[in-house]
Every structure is written in structure tokens, then in C-alpha cells.
Amino acid sequence: MNRTTWRHWLREQRLWLLGCAVLAPITFAWPAWEAWQQYGQHRPLLATDVPAGGAATFGGAEWRLGSVEILDPKDIHRSDVAPPGTVFLVAHFSVTPQPGSDPKLLASCDGRLSDARGRWWDATSLWLGLRLQLGCVAGFRDGKIQGPSVGAPWHFAQAFLVPEDAAATARPEIILPPLQPRYLRFHRR
Amino acid sequence: MTRRATLLSRLAAAVSIVAVVAAIGVMGNQHLGYDGKIAPFLVPGRIGETVTTRTFDFTVQSARLARALSAAPKPGAINAPPLTTSGIWLIVHARIAARTAPVRLMSVRLHARDGDDYSAARNRMLDMKYTRWLLSENATDPGIPREGWLAFELPPSRVSGVRLRVASTFGDASLDNLTDIDLGIDEARLEELQRDAADVFVIGKDTP
Numbered sequence: 178m179n180r181t182t183w184r185h186w187l188r189e190q191r192l193w194l195l196g197c198a199v200l201a202p203i204t205f206a207w208p209a210w211e212a213w214q215q216y217g218q219h220r221p222l223l224a225t226d227v228p229a230g231g232a233a234t235f236g237g238a239e240w241r242l243g244s245v246e247i248l249d250p251k252d253i254h255r256s257d258v259a260p261p262g263t264v265f266l267v268a269h270f271s272v273t274p275q276p277g278s279d280p281k282l283l284a285s286c287d288g289r290l291s292d293a294r295g296r297w298w299d300a301t302s303l304w305l306g307l308r309l310q311l312g313c314v315a316g317f318r319d320g321k322i323q324g325p326s327v328g329a330p331w332h333f334a335q336a337f338l339v340p341e342d343a344a345a346t347a348r349p350e351i352i353l354p355p356l357q358p359r360y361l362r363f364h365r366r
Numbered sequence: 367m368t369r370r371a372t373l374l375s376r377l378a379a380a381v382s383i384v385a386v387v388a389a390i391g392v393m394g395n396q397h398l399g400y401d402g403k404i405a406p407f408l409v410p411g412r413i414g415e416t417v418t419t420r421t422f423d424f425t426v427q428s429a430r431l432a433r434a435l436s437a438a439p440k441p442g443a444i445n446a447p448p449l450t451t452s453g454i455w456l457i458v459h460a461r462i463a464a465r466t467a468p469v470r471l472m473s474v475r476l477h478a479r480d481g482d483d484y485s486a487a488r489n490r491m492l493d494m495k496y497t498r499w500l501l502s503e504n505a506t507d508p509g510i511p512r513e514g515w516l517a518f519e520l521p522p523s524r525v526s527g528v529r530l531r532v533a534s535t536f537g538d539a540s541l542d543n544l545t546d547i548d549l550g551i552d553e554a555r556l557e558e559l560q561r562d563a564a565d566v567f568v569i570g571k572d573t574p
Contacts, residue, residue, distance in 0.1 A: 263510055296466045296508035340509030 217358030221289070221350070224362040235361050236353045237278030238325075242363035243269035243332070247344045248305075258303050259338055265305060266290065266337045268349035268363075271330040280324055282353055286313035288335035289350040291362070292343045297350075300335045307336070406533065406544035413550045419543035421534045422506065423463040427513075429549045430457055431525070431559045432567035435517060437495045448566045449490055456518045456525060457567055458549070462501055463511035470505040472536045473544070476518045479527035484520045491517065499569045515569050526556045 187194070217223070227233045232241040246267040250259035259265065268290070274283060291297040313333060325331030339347060351361040411417035416425045432455040436448040449455075456476065462469070474486035486502050497503040501514035516530075530547040533539030551559065564572065 260510055260512075294466075297468075298507050299468055338507065338510065343509055 219354075220358060221352045221360035222358035224350070224360060227361055227363045229364045229366050233361050234275070235351065235359075236282050236356055238272050238274045238283055240351055240361055241271045241273075241330075242349055242365070243271060245269070245349065245365055253305055253307065255303065255305060262341055263338055264341055264344050265301075266339050266344050266347065267305075267307070267334050268337070269332065269334045270349070270351070271332045272325055273330045274325050274327050276327055278327065282355060284313075284324060285354050287352040287354065288313060288337075289352055289360075290335075290337045290339060290343075290347045291350060292347045296343065298337050298339055298343075298347075301338045303336075303338065305336055307334075404538075404540040406539035406542055408531075408546040409543050411545060411547045413547065415547075417545045417547060418465075419533070419545060421465055421467065421543070422469045423465065423511075424532060424545055424547075425461045426458055426530060426547050426549065427461060428459045429551065429559075430567070431455065431563040432457055432565075433563055434566045436566050436568045437493075437499055438568055438570035439495045446493065446495075449487075451519045453519055453521045454525065454560075454563070455487075455567065456520060456528070457569070458516040458518075458530060459513070460501060460516060461511055461513045462506050464506045464508045466508055468505050468507050469534045471502050471532050471534060473531070473533040473539050474502045474516055475531045476520065477529045477531050477546070478520070478524040480524070482524065483531070484518050484524070484528075487517045487519050490519075496569065517569075522560070525559075526551055526553055 225233055225235065227240070227242065232239050234240075246269075248265040248267060250256040250263065250265060253265065255265070268288070270288075272283065272286075274280070288300040289297055290300075313335070335349065337347075346365075348365065349363045351363075353360070409417050409419050411424075411426075413426045413429065416423050434448040434450045435455045435457070436445075439445045462471070476484040478484065486500075488502065491497065491500060491503075499515050501512065501516055504512060504514065506512045516532075520528075528549055528551060530549055531539075531544050533542055533544045535542045538544075
């Protein structure tokens, strides 16, 4: 095929070629996107970073990280459950539901802790003997199960058992499973 | 074209077709079945070596036999009778370290030389006095390695050559890592282990 006939062929087939150029990537990208979305429904993949001292709106509520305490297990008489080289990290949060927020969505909240090395920890269910509202949004208070009301900040804490080397830099996170893959990641400094 | 040339040409075509069909047949036989496609990726190792899987590092420190099994009770707890068996208990002491996320061993089996698998004893060991020592009953967090025990009940005739297969995913650990750790129990070692087998091994009290 010489150059003239080659150009002629390209001109004649340009619509088909254009269609292939558009559709071929779509045939790969579309299922990949669907698979990624399905994968992300069950995993926190996209962090919304909240700067130290800041707040973020998530799931129709304003979330804020208050203080973070690092507790030596010996000080709270729990060295029986904490292996050597570990500490308890207690992250204090507040959440203020906004008008129209879904209490069930907020009650699905989970706490997590992650570090810069990609390691993460779930909140511990160990009894620490602390006078804190442990758990996430809903909690047992004044003898009955209560949750936050619109416009009023609700304070709660999450406790984690972590190695000492992670305690100084680890970032507390808030996950609302129905909103995954998005989640909040709070910076401490 | 002469008649001979035509004949040769047709013969060549026939041979080519047969060769292609045979090649397709061979390829078809080489093709993995469904079980093969979703099979776990075995990570081999030996007793004393650290085996690294996708989610955890695992080191078997010792393996021993016992005719009955008990565990150190918590102070004040009722001391139930030891767990006996019509076979023998194989008790493995090991260390697990989670890599980036909390890990729980969901599949814990001994793979016998003849291909049979024996699951870790769980139903008979649901008492807290056992579960606190068992690696199969406790999650492990990153940076906080855990040492503990795995207990298996199996016929004495199947102990020789067993390999430890553990995974952090359910069932057959499809498409995930599954350890394949040689516990180093050949016939000579088996005799030695049987000779040293405790009448009652107390988990949490007796040395690994």
C-alpha cells in the first residue's frame, strides 16, 4: 500500500477508527471503575484530611478531634492485658449533627487509628476503667441509651491499644460504613 | 503442478491441521480447573523459620504431643477436667505478627501426608481458660506480636509428615496466602515425641 492509498484508506475509515479509539479504552475503564467502586463500598480508601484543631462536615454532622491522651497501662492498672511496649491512646471527639442528618447513619460510626507506615488499629473493646463515654456516636449515659441531638455537640472517646512507636504520630479516623470509601482522618499537629 | 506435488501439498495441510488440533488439545489439558484458579498461594517454611504472608508473619517455635490437654485456670475459676482424646493432641507453640492491619487466623489446619486436613480444635476449647492462650481465638494488631498455642486432635498414625496451614481468610484461603510449614516430624522425631508426650499438658503452665 503506497502513501496515497494509505491516506485514502485512513480518510475512508476515520469514523470507525475514531469509534475504536474512544470505545476500546472505555471497555477496560468502565468495568475497572465499577469494580473499584464495589471494592470501595466496604473499605475506607479516600481520606478527607482534617487539619489539627479543625472540623469537618461528614454524613450531615460536624466532627472535631479534641485532645488525645496517651496512657501507660500501668497507670490505669491494665498491664495485665497490654503487652510490654504498648500504650493506650484515647482520642476525644465531638460530633454536632446538623438539621436533616440521619441518626442511623451517625450511629453506624466506627473509630480507627492509622500511622504513616500504613498500619491501622481498631478501637479496643477492653475495659479500661476510665470515666469516659467510650464507643462512637450512641452511648449508654445516665442509665439509658442516648445519642446526639441536632445542634448540640456530643462528646465521646475512642481507645486504642498501640505500640509505643505509633502513639506519637498516629492519626484518629472516623468511618461511616455507608459512606465508604470516604472517611475522615484527623491530624494532631 | 504435478500430481505428486498436489499430494504432498494436501498431506502437509492435513499434518498441519492435526498438529494444530493436537496443540489445542494439549493446551486444553494444561488449562487450570476452577479449583486450580482459586487455589491459595502456599508459603512454605520450616519449624523455627519466620514465614511472611500477605497479612502476617508467622513463626512456629515448637510442636509436641500430649494424651490430654488442660490450661492454667484464672485464679478462683473452676478447674474443669482435662480434654482427653481417642487420638493424640498435637500442640504447636507459635508467634504471629500482623503486618499492617489487625489479623485473626480464620483457617487453621494440619495437612497430613495422605492429603487429609485436620482443623484446630475449637469447639471443645471455647472456655476462656483455653481461648486466652489460643492464637486461633485472638486477633493480633500491627506492632503487637502475639505468642500462643494451636491445638489439634488427630490419629497418631497421621502425625508423621504433617504441615501447618494457617490463613487470615476463611475456609480454603482461596487466592490468598496459606502457610505450608513443615513441622519436622519424621518417623524418628515422632517416636521421640511419643516418648516425651505428656499425660496432661497444661497450656500456659508447661513450657513450650
